[in-house]
Amino acid sequence: MKCCHDGRKENIFSKFFKRIQDANSLQSYAKRKLVLVGTPNVGKSVIFNKLTGAYATVSNYPGTTVEVFRGTSRIGGELFEVIDTPGMYSLMPITEEERVTRTLLLNESPDIVLHVVDAKNIERMLSMTLQLKEAGFPIILVVNMMDEAERIGREIDLEKLSALIDVPVVGTSAALNRGMDRLRKKVAEYVKKRAA
Amino acid sequence: MNGEKNLTQLKIGEEASIARIDTTDGKILKKLMALGVLPGMRVSLLQKFPSYVIKVGNTRIAADETIARSIIVIKK
Amino acid sequence: MLKSELLESHNVFKYDEKIEKAVKEIEKLLKSSYNISKRSIALLLLQEDEEITALVKSRETSFPEISDIIKKTKMLFSEPLYYVITMQRQKKVDEIVSQVVRTRNNSKKLISNWLDKITVQPVTGIPILLMVLYFGLYKFVGEFGAGTLVDFIEGSIFENYISPWVNSAVKTYIPNEAIQELLAMDYGIITLGLRYAVAIILPIVGTFFLMFSIIEDSGYLPRLALLVDRVFKSIGLNGRAVIPMTLGFGCDTMATLVSRTLETPRERVIATLLLALAIPCSAQLGVILGMLSGMPAALAIWASFVALVFIFVGYLAAQVLPGEKPVFYMEIPPLRLPRIGNIIEKTVSRMQWYFLEIVPIFILASVLIWIGRMTGIFDAIIRLAEPVMMALGLPPETAEAFLFGFFRRDYGAAGLYDLKKTGVLNGVQMTVASVTLTLFVPCIAQFSVMLKERGVKTTLAIVAFVFPFAFLAGYMVNLILKTAGVVW
Ligand SMILES: Nc1nc2c(ncn2[C@@H]2O[C@H](COP(=O)(O)OP(=O)(O)O)[C@@H](O)[C@H]2O)c(=O)[nH]1
Numbered sequence: 001m002k003c004c005h006d007g008r009k010e011n012i013f014s015k016f017f018k019r020i021q022d023a024n025s026l027q028s029y030a031k032r033k034l035v036l037v038g039t040p041n042v043g044k045s046v047i048f049n050k051l052t053g054a055y056a057t058v059s060n061y062p063g064t065t066v067e068v069f070r071g072t073s074r075i076g077g078e079l080f081e082v083i084d085t086p087g088m089y090s091l092m093p094i095t096e097e098e099r100v101t102r103t104l105l106l107n108e109s110p111d112i113v114l115h116v117v118d119a120k121n122i123e124r125m126l127s128m129t130l131q132l133k134e135a136g137f138p139i140i141l142v143v144n145m146m147d148e149a150e151r152i153g154r155e156i157d158l159e160k161l162s163a164l165i166d167v168p169v170v171g172t173s174a175a176l177n178r179g180m181d182r183l184r185k186k187v188a189e190y191v192k193k194r195a196a
Numbered sequence: 197m198n199g200e201k202n203l204t205q206l207k208i209g210e211e212a213s214i215a216r217i218d219t220t221d222g223k224i225l226k227k228l229m230a231l232g233v234l235p236g237m238r239v240s241l242l243q244k245f246p247s248y249v250i251k252v253g254n255t256r257i258a259a260d261e262t263i264a265r266s267i268i269v270i271k272k
Numbered sequence: 273m274l275k276s277e278l279l280e281s282h283n284v285f286k287y288d289e290k291i292e293k294a295v296k297e298i299e300k301l302l303k304s305s306y307n308i309s310k311r312s313i314a315l316l317l318l319q320e321d322e323e324i325t326a327l328v329k330s331r332e333t334s335f336p337e338i339s340d341i342i343k344k345t346k347m348l349f350s351e352p353l354y355y356v357i358t359m360q361r362q363k364k365v366d367e368i369v370s371q372v373v374r375t376r377n378n379s380k381k382l383i384s385n386w387l388d389k390i391t392v393q394p395v396t397g398i399p400i401l402l403m404v405l406y407f408g409l410y411k412f413v414g415e416f417g418a419g420t421l422v423d424f425i426e427g428s429i430f431e432n433y434i435s436p437w438v439n440s441a442v443k444t445y446i447p448n449e450a451i452q453e454l455l456a457m458d459y460g461i462i463t464l465g466l467r468y469a470v471a472i473i474l475p476i477v478g479t480f481f482l483m484f485s486i487i488e489d490s491g492y493l494p495r496l497a498l499l500v501d502r503v504f505k506s507i508g509l510n511g512r513a514v515i516p517m518t519l520g521f522g523c524d525t526m527a528t529l530v531s532r533t534l535e536t537p538r539e540r541v542i543a544t545l546l547l548a549l550a551i552p553c554s555a556q557l558g559v560i561l562g563m564l565s566g567m568p569a570a571l572a573i574w575a576s577f578v579a580l581v582f583i584f585v586g587y588l589a590a591q592v593l594p595g596e597k598p599v600f601y602m603e604i605p606p607l608r609l610p611r612i613g614n615i616i617e618k619t620v621s622r623m624q625w626y627f628l629e630i631v632p633i634f635i636l637a638s639v640l641i642w643i644g645r646m647t648g649i650f651d652a653i654i655r656l657a658e659p660v661m662m663a664l665g666l667p668p669e670t671a672e673a674f675l676f677g678f679f680r681r682d683y684g685a686a687g688l689y690d691l692k693k694t695g696v697l698n699g700v701q702m703t704v705a706s707v708t709l710t711l712f713v714p715c716i717a718q719f720s721v722m723l724k725e726r727g728v729k730t731t732l733a734i735v736a737f738v739f740p741f742a743f744l745a746g747y748m749v750n751l752i753l754k755t756a757g758v759v760w
């Protein structure tokens with residue numbers, strides 16, 4: 001399937017195009033790339049929406065029918081291209097979605113990878129954090145759904161976790177808009193530190 | 197071995213430890229491991245029909261007969 | 273710092289000595305540069321990752337030596353290396369988790385627990401499923417989208433304002449009658465192609481995608497999958513296939529694309545066949561429901577016959593087609609209140625896809641219809657098809673509806689609708705025609721996606737089956753209704 005944003009500029013459905021083109025031109029300005037990964041249903045898309053706001057484009061990843069969302073976000077004074085990926089359980093892909101996500105990680109050289117996990121289930125998900133770190137990706141671990149973890153009586157020492165795995169960690173409840181500012185700050189800090 | 201059963205032999209509501217994944221199909225093994233169904237984990241059976249539903253940690257997973265049979269557990 | 277230096281990160285988790293030794297040796301042999309660390313490449317090689325193995329094989333002259341190391345390491349363990357490596361990493365994770373996670377005992381249950389349970393147990397789950405279908409599909413998409421909204425946009429706005437205005441404008445400014453017909457009148461690009469896009473597709477497909485996104489975002493789809501897995505196994509699919517199948521009620525073309533996410537080629541072929549044959553898309557469904565709504569008995573016969581065909585053909589396909597049997601496993605997320613932002617994003621992106629990919633094909637279809645009519649090719653085809661119609665007990669006029677049905681599923685249904693309005697079709701004929709038209713070939717857009725996704729051979733085989741089968745099924749419905757002495 002062909003991707004949707006080239007050529008046909010004189011189309012009557014200009015509303016859709018306008019949306020796409022605005023986003024596209026912004027994306028080409030963006031200097032940095034941020035990729036969201038994690039298993040399905042951990043809140044990647046909610047975080048993507050909170051970071052990017054209204055302008056998002058969806059296209060099928062080249063040669064596949066798997067949807068990849070792209071948008072832009074200004075974080076710490078810099079423009080980021082933000083990419084939302086389909087679910088991925090480990091760095092070794094089994095399904096088409098996982099294959100696409102890994103290919104995307106390999107090809108797009110992200111400046112930052114947000115590994116989003118569900119606080120209720122971190123024991124199942126940290127394994128991929130270790131794999132992503134092992135692969136050398138610049139990662140931040142986003143422990144999302146803190147609200148639900150709290151409700152089942154679970155407390156997580158995020159600072160200690162960060163120290164143990166040597167990865168920056170942020171706790172969020174994205175759906176409730178909690179922790180999003182802290183996340184932005186961490187991203188900005190991390191990118192600055194890496195550039196130095 | 198003593199006390200080993202497969203998941204389909206548990207009663208609904210029963211809890212056990214996963215002993216191993218018994219399968220000749222490497223893909224099934226990979227799928228289950230990626231989902232976090234690993235030896236040593238506690239598992240409980242929530243329902244059998246129309247599909248098996250198990251709980252591992254705070255995650256619920258639906259599986260068919262083939263997969264459920266390949267998960268070998270011991271009661272402790 | 274160089275990018276490749278950044279990749280070789282430090283403070284990573286260490287596996288046991290045997291694995292680490294193999295990793296070191298492989299790392300040394302990797303001369304090319306990769307987008308991920310050599311350590312990671314080495315580990316993926318040890319776990320026999322197909323893509324990475326192929327990549328390294330194509331890049332490294334020392335690949336045979338690497339293979340040797342992998343083989344030797346494998347022999348050190350009784351389990352597959354994938355298993356060994358995953359278990360070692362998990363052990364580390366468990367150790368970390370035990371240090372950072374604490375669980376208080378006074379934990380409250382998540383509110384959704386109760387709803388969670390009743391949606392997956394058959395006694396309560398199936399009635400809930402039927403309710404979701406009734407309110408979501410029938411009431412919201414069928415009655416509100418295909419009824420109220422279409423009536424308003426098509427009936428009030430287009431018929432009263434836009435179409436007459438376009439027709440008179442075209443008549444005034446364009447002298448050539450053929451061009452007039454290309455742009456306007458009964459089958460023109462604007463008055464048919466665009467009118468259908470905006471007045472029928474937009475409301476029907478839009479309401480469907482909206483409903484689908486709500487269901488998707490609430491976490492209900494995996495529950496649906498586990499409820500239907502057993503039934504789907506009998507037609508050679510697994511529960512996961514419920515997603516493309518349900519999507520097919522919105523747009524079979526999109527569903528055919530999505531069937532790519534099914535794991536085995538066998539499942540993809542069966543899904544494609546069933547989508548082409550027995551799943552009516554929302555546009556077609558809207559018109560058929562509208563047409564048969566006055567006659568509950570006809571509606572019931574149509575629905576049960578199509579459902580029967582779905583099961584029967586799926587069952588046959590599962591028996592005939594070779595290939596591995598599907599397995600089913602799926603994570604069941606808790607039910608959650610859907611988020612407006614998520615829903616809007618999903619709905620809008622699907623609509624966007626629909627308008628950019630499908631509508632142009634439909635505009636092209638208007639042009640093809642115009643050419644067909646101008647050149648007389650259509651008349652010839654229709655004359656050829658008339659005897660077939662008669663054999664089904666249908667008036668010859670229905671041939672035209674069937675021909676248009678290929679260009680757009682709903683053009684065909686709409687053609688029947690017109691015949692009903694003018695009183696040409698009686699109840700039995702309408703039932704027979706609806707069944708045949710539903711089963712009859714996919715629309716032109718779906719056909720092109722089938723070609724692209726499944727290849728020429730499979731697509732032609734599917735069409736070669738569907739085409740005669742649809743007419744045979746219609747013939748049988750007619751025969752059954754006749755022998756039963758049904759007259760409407
Ligand atoms: N309670 C709670 N729900 C959340 C949170 N983040 C996401 N969700 C919900 O979890 C579901 C899955 O989120 P989504 O972003 O689609 O997950 P994705 O599959 O990772 O993209 C949605 O229903 C969200 O509304 C959170 O922090 N707390």
Ligand SMILES: [Mg+2]
Pocket residue numbers: 044045085086
């Ligand atoms: Mg998502």
